[in-house]
Amino acid sequence: MEAAQEAADGRLEIHPLIRSRPGxxxxxxxxxxxxxxxxxxxLKQGAHGxxxxxxxxxxxxxxxATRKLAxxxxxxNPNAQLTFHRAIDxxxxxxxxVEQLVELGFTRVLSSGGAATVGAGIETLERMxxxxxxxxxVMAGGGLVLDDIPALHAAGLSxxxxxxxxxxxxxxxxxxxxxxxxxxxxxxxxxxxxxxVRAARAASR
Numbered sequence: 001m002e003a004a005q006e007a008a009d010g011r012l013e014i015h016p017l018i019r020s021r022p023g024x025x026x027x028x029x030x031x032x033x034x035x036x037x038x039x040x041x042x043l044k045q046g047a048h049g050x051x052x053x054x055x056x057x058x059x060x061x062x063x064x065a066t067r068k069l070a071x072x073x074x075x076x077n078p079n080a081q082l083t084f085h086r087a088i089d090x091x092x093x094x095x096x097x098v099e100q101l102v103e104l105g106f107t108r109v110l111s112s113g114g115a116a117t118v119g120a121g122i123e124t125l126e127r128m129x130x131x132x133x134x135x136x137x138v139m140a141g142g143g144l145v146l147d148d149i150p151a152l153h154a155a156g157l158s159x160x161x162x163x164x165x166x167x168x169x170x171x172x173x174x175x176x177x178x179x180x181x182x183x184x185x186x187x188x189x190x191x192x193x194x195x196x197v198r199a200a201r202a203a204s205r
Contacts (some may be wrong), residue, residue: 001045013048013129017163018069025055025087032065036072043073049081049107051160059090061100070104082106086142089114095127110147110161118160119148126155146196149203162200 004014018038020031026034028193032054039050050073054065073080084101091097094114101109111128113121118140128138140152149160167191169188 001042001047005046013081014046015049015051015081016042016047017051017085018042025053025090026057027054032068035069039069039072040076043076043080047080049073049083051083051085051110053085053087055087055090058091061088061097062090063100063104067104070106074105083107083139084109086110086112086187089121089142089147094124095131098128098131098136098138102132108137108138108139108159110139110141112140112144115142117143118152119143119145122148122151122155125152126158129156144201146203149200153204158204160200160204162188162196163201164193164196165190166196 001014001016008014015096016038018035020027020034020038035052039052042050048160052066052069052073054062056062056070061084070082073082082105084106088094088097088101088109088111091114094111096111105150109128111121111125112118113128115121115124118125121142125138125140132138137159138157139161140148140157144160144162152160166190168191169185171185171187
């Protein structure tokens with residue numbers, strides 16, 4: 001958190017993703033307790049908001065559990081921003097779920113429109129914007145490419161999210177002697193693609 005704040009230098013907001021584990025969005029009491037502790041800790045450290053989300057076994061928003069996490073955030077910092085993550089894309093009707101998020105006090109929702117990619121979910125994203133009526137920001141994310149941005153703007157979305165990743169590897173410097181031929185590159189890791197971030201910012205203006 002300290003490193004992120006130093007890098008942001010007051011120019012960017014910091015919204016940590018709160019996930020106690022990978023996998024589905026059905027959480028035990030222990031999971032929820034862990035996430036609540038993380039929320040309180042990170043907001044006390046200066047995060048501007050948190051990104052959270054809990055579903056029921058039926059695929060609906062778990063209102064009780066989500067409210068528990070939201071309350072923890074707002075009790076710690078009444079000005080904290082609440083973002084519901086892409087768990088919403090697993091709900092039966094993401095547009096209808098927007099109403100629940102508004103009632104729960106969310107600032108925004110991150111979604112691909114319930115589709116595998118933003119490009120395939122634009123119609124649903126537009127319905128989500130219409131349902132929100134300015135009460136909540138709909139941020140498009142999930143398989144987003146730069147060519148999607150003009151269509152998203154036309155649909156009424158002004159916020160986008162993308163991973164903007166690039167792969168770095170030292171395998172080429174070592175030859176094929178490092179690792180087993182045919183396996184995933186054991187030296188590879190992901191970094192932010194600055195050029196892609198700049199291009200996305202330019203396309204979003």
